[in-house]
Amino acid sequence: MSTLEIRDLHVSVETKEGPKPILRGVDLTLESGKTHAIMGPNGSGKSTLAYSLAGHPKYQITQGTVTLDGEDLLEMSVDERARAGLFLAMQYPVEVPGVSVSNFLRTAKTAIDGDAPALRHWVKDVKVAMENLRMDKAFAERSVNEGFSGGEKKRHEILQMELLKPKFAVLDETDSGLDVDALRVVSEGVNRVKENTDAGFLLITHYTRILRYITPDFVHVFVDGRIAEEGGPELADRLEAEGYDRYLTGAASA
Template sequence: MTKFEIRGVRADVLIGAEKREEILKGVDLTINSGETHAIMGPNGSGKSTLAYAIAGHPRYEITEGEVLLDGENVLEMSVDERARAGLFLAMQYPVEVPGVSMSNFLRSSVTAVRGEAPKLRAFSKELQETMGNLSIDSSFASRGVNEGFSGGEKKRHEILQLELLKPSMAILDETDSGLDVDALKVVSSGINRARAANDMGVMLITHYTRVLNYIQADYVHVFAGGRVAESGGPELADTLESEGYERFVKAGAAK
């Protein structure tokens, strides 16, 4: 039983060499094994800042609070240690890594997380099966990581990593953005498979309710003003769809 706890987290974004701005202003959230928590909110509310700060991006500095994964404070770990502990981040804008093939990148990642190199033949079979499930052509295994990929292909590659690395806690930063309906269904199916196979907890950051038609959220949290403004069940997403974020933004500004 995995428990992921964000306790009183405040964080700054570093702007240039000396300037900084506080974005997160006291975030509290707990996610247990097998639960999916949708984080919704307007642009600039701090959703992506929360994701990158937890993952250890150098531009974001957590100034207060703690982030616990099964009681261990991940903020005291290096970025690679966080990954080995079971934390995974799917990025909103996956980067290209020219000259490094997908297959080599993925096998190296799996080796680092699992603690030993998988047998080449077994890994090749696992990779091809997982790529097939995500409708990724087998020729992509020899291409540079995300090099020349479309937006949808990059997002499928993120979920390919998710399925192979088998984390206990996944943070998915707008994985649904830029996807057409067919790609959204494929990506959502991959997330659902990974969650079911590993009893994985999911923090699903999104602007839109359409992804929740394919990924069932147990809880929905509205992010505004750098904090969780309101939490509820899946029905809260329907309220946001019909009413928007305005009242939450106003409430956050008043605090």
């Protein structure tokens, strides 16, 4: 059992006008095997939370703590956070020209585990994972994300997650830009990891459509850098029907 604990997290981002507060006191506890969905309107701070956990230098932690199994995550470098078991599937995966997917994946696995995987088993694992995600084997020799469609980039993110086997995966709007077939394949990949490991998930999304395939244990409504309401899967259904207006009205009044 692993635990990712976020307490009173405040985060600012530097702008031309100076530091701008984005997160305003986030409290959240994730445990192994549980899926937390964070939903909210644009600009509410959902992606800021994701990148702050991963250690993006653009975001400055001004208050609060984040621990992973009791260890101070905020004191770790980005690579140390990955080795500790944190994974981020990015909303906009970047291209890495000149680095093949196969080399990238094996190098990442070696860095995470501390030892290079046995080649024979590794090749088999990659092949099976790619087949499950319906990725052509030719992708293994292409440069990372270069010329990939939106759906191909998102499948590659899930491929990384399946092979690296993190303790906690933060999925930042993995459903954005996906057609229904790609959404189903990506969701199946997430569910496969959940079934075969003890991973916990923080699923960030605007819409409920991905939650038709990935059932969350908890739903958190994110508004103005805070969690405005929490509940079970039924809360997502209510958001689908009612939207975020009542939360936005309350935030504006405050």
